[in-house]
Amino acid sequence: MTEPVRQLFAVAAPLIRANVDTDAIIPSREMKTVSKTGLADGLFAGWRYTTIGGRDPEPSFVLNQAPYAQTQILLGGENFGCGSSREHAVWALHEFGIRSVIAPSFAPIFFGNCIRNGIVPVRLTAEAVQRIASWVVTDPQVHRVRVDVDALCVEAGEGMRWAFELDPESREMLLEGLDAIDLTLKSKTDIDAFLERDRIERPWIYRLPEHE
Amino acid sequence: MTARTLFDKLWTSHLVRELDGDTALIAIDRVFLHERTGSVALKSLSESNRTIVDPARVFCTMDHIVDTRPGRGDDTVLPGGKAFITETRAATEAARIRLFDVRDPLQGIVHVISPELGIVLPGATVVCPDSHTCTQGALGAFAWGIGSTEAEHALATGTLRVKKPKTMRVRFEGELPPTVTAKDLSIALIARFGSVGGNGYAVEFAGAAVEALDIEGRLTLCNMATEFSAVTGFIAPDHKTLEYLKSRPYAPRGADWARAADAWLALRSDPGAVFDREIVIDVSNLGPMVTWGTSPQHAVPVSGCVPAESESGASPESYQRALAYMGLSSGIPMYDLEVGAAFIGSCTNSRVSDLRRAAEVLRGRRVAPGVRAICVPGSMSVKRAAEAEGLDQIFKDAGFEWRESGCSMCFFAGGESFGAKQRVISSTNRNFESRQGPETRTHIASPETVAASAVLGRIAGVDQLPAQARAS
Numbered sequence A: 001m002t003e004p005v006r007q008l009f010a011v012a013a014p015l016i017r018a019n020v021d022t023d024a025i026i027p028s029r030e031m032k033t034v035s036k037t038g039l040a041d042g043l044f045a046g047w048r049y050t051t052i053g054g055r056d057p058e059p060s061f062v063l064n065q066a067p068y069a070q071t072q073i074l075l076g077g078e079n080f081g082c083g084s085s086r087e088h089a090v091w092a093l094h095e096f097g098i099r100s101v102i103a104p105s106f107a108p109i110f111f112g113n114c115i116r117n118g119i120v121p122v123r124l125t126a127e128a129v130q131r132i133a134s135w136v137v138t139d140p141q142v143h144r145v146r147v148d149v150d151a152l153c154v155e156a157g158e159g160m161r162w163a164f165e166l167d168p169e170s171r172e173m174l175l176e177g178l179d180a181i182d183l184t185l186k187s188k189t190d191i192d193a194f195l196e197r198d199r200i201e202r203p204w205i206y207r208l209p210e211h212e
Numbered sequence B: 001m002t003a004r005t006l007f008d009k010l011w012t013s014h015l016v017r018e019l020d021g022d023t024a025l026i027a028i029d030r031v032f033l034h035e036r037t038g039s040v041a042l043k044s045l046s047e048s049n050r051t052i053v054d055p056a057r058v059f060c061t062m063d064h065i066v067d068t069r070p071g072r073g074d075d076t077v078l079p080g081g082k083a084f085i086t087e088t089r090a091a092t093e094a095a096r097i098r099l100f101d102v103r104d105p106l107q108g109i110v111h112v113i114s115p116e117l118g119i120v121l122p123g124a125t126v127v128c129p130d131s132h133t134c135t136q137g138a139l140g141a142f143a144w145g146i147g148s149t150e151a152e153h154a155l156a157t158g159t160l161r162v163k164k165p166k167t168m169r170v171r172f173e174g175e176l177p178p179t180v181t182a183k184d185l186s187i188a189l190i191a192r193f194g195s196v197g198g199n200g201y202a203v204e205f206a207g208a209a210v211e212a213l214d215i216e217g218r219l220t221l222c223n224m225a226t227e228f229s230a231v232t233g234f235i236a237p238d239h240k241t242l243e244y245l246k247s248r249p250y251a252p253r254g255a256d257w258a259r260a261a262d263a264w265l266a267l268r269s270d271p272g273a274v275f276d277r278e279i280v281i282d283v284s285n286l287g288p289m290v291t292w293g294t295s296p297q298h299a300v301p302v303s304g305c306v307p308a309e310s311e312s313g314a315s316p317e318s319y320q321r322a323l324a325y326m327g328l329s330s331g332i333p334m335y336d337l338e339v340g341a342a343f344i345g346s347c348t349n350s351r352v353s354d355l356r357r358a359a360e361v362l363r364g365r366r367v368a369p370g371v372r373a374i375c376v377p378g379s380m381s382v383k384r385a386a387e388a389e390g391l392d393q394i395f396k397d398a399g400f401e402w403r404e405s406g407c408s409m410c411f412f413a414g415g416e417s418f419g420a421k422q423r424v425i426s427s428t429n430r431n432f433e434s435r436q437g438p439e440t441r442t443h444i445a446s447p448e449t450v451a452a453s454a455v456l457g458r459i460a461g462v463d464q465l466p467a468q469a470r471a472s
């Protein structure tokens, strides 16, 4: 069960680079245990710190700059979250406090991982993301961005309002913080019926050679 | 009846029930896990007191952080990596799923062993918490990468909630020039249509050039579908597919085989089936490809130059960033770029046919002085087969390290790297910033281009090698 997200009104940080991959979000070397937590420190480690494996903040990196300390929304570039399927990227973002990423496009696996972990992936045009960023940077603390999952829209001050799309299932999961497994197990009868049919239809799928 | 695409057939044959919108509950036939992301799913599943519905259809391998140096054991170059190995071993044992462990003679990279053991089958749904799962679509399966939470879902329910992708057909038509490989096709596609060109689509690869590829080439082609941002890539099964699968350890036998084979040959897009998008590429004028930048779409023919910004297809910001990272400037011929390292391996290009073609280039030659060259077979079975043909000796004589199977230096796990600013020619799939180690500069190409470049110490196609007098 993840925490539901209905509405955000928060500081947004621009990180508008194309193809920000999951290894940039959480470098492999920062995934030290078989665990979903303890990852926030490693978030964007390669860009956030001055040395590999070090912890001295790189002052030019956006999340190290004072006005962005409370960032909950990231403004990203094309193909955000591409690369490795590692869900650690989303866990690290969430643990750091990020609740939404607004970008022109997302890698499909990353997008799904966001939905399942209470991060709202918002697709807006590159132009819209850029306009939000330009407005935000003039006063990040005051120029907060609103992401509304109920109404499926983003607001960034006067006259800047964009609708975005989310399939009903994803929207529902974010709004309710639903555990997809519980939800699916409600369809147990359908699953059993499918299996009964399919075992006759495609027996070879189920009849595997004995495992030694 | 209306004409249906192959993808529609794969989809409806696994449809448990429709859900809201375009989403459906889809039955999952095979789940594959690995020690890097699968271990998290297994741990989380047992912590929530859930069990795997059908452990016999779940498999796990040690490929990502396992050491690949000769004589390896559980210790890893990555600090703390051993814990992933021991925990994965314990978790798979508790869950009673088949593990291809560090010393298992069938161990290897998930997308190499799943086809070679007949675990992935035509018409099957296969998922793995790994983005290159699309590789396995080459056998006519619906195979795609998922996150760890979704893997838990697949394990606990035998299904996934999936948003139906749009359909795309990419037809590679014409006759493939002898120097052009499946890898070059995939890079050319991404260079032309962009690294987000396939976003939202399930992509069927078809056309005369695809039919002409052997199964290993098809695996290479489908491997790169994720770099195209596609949900998956796949190819209709044909007689080559059947021949490839027959008698593989986990493939159906006896009467099951006969029935399955019939069903599989019907898995193709009907004539007149309509796709949401269709792309046709004429392969007859393609050449070997290589990447210059930090996305697979940053690619040119090996004989080309670093493009000008206006020709690059990248935004000004990402173009400049890529050039700075790679230490390049516009107009430099790719041939002029000296390489310090060469890597042959990964789920893209580490199968026997890949190694055979690279060895053919290396036979009787040596890598240029100062070039660190490594070959990592994709599985222990590949390694044994290559050794039986004497390929290992050719690699070693040429100055290559010859390793145990695994992902190895395809990605930087935190242990081994080629070094900052080192220029690497690599048969892998990703040239992202720091993919092969902090600040390492990766150029992606086919195994034969990697071999030729290693010999000349600079990026080069096979046709650049001086002719040599050969003993045999």
Ligand code: SF4
Residues within 6 Å of the ligand: B063, B064, B109, B110, B111, B130, B132, B345, B346, B347, B348, B406, B407, B410, B411, B429
């Ligand atoms: S070989 Fe590389 S791309 Fe393939 S599964 Fe391993 S790390 Fe991923």
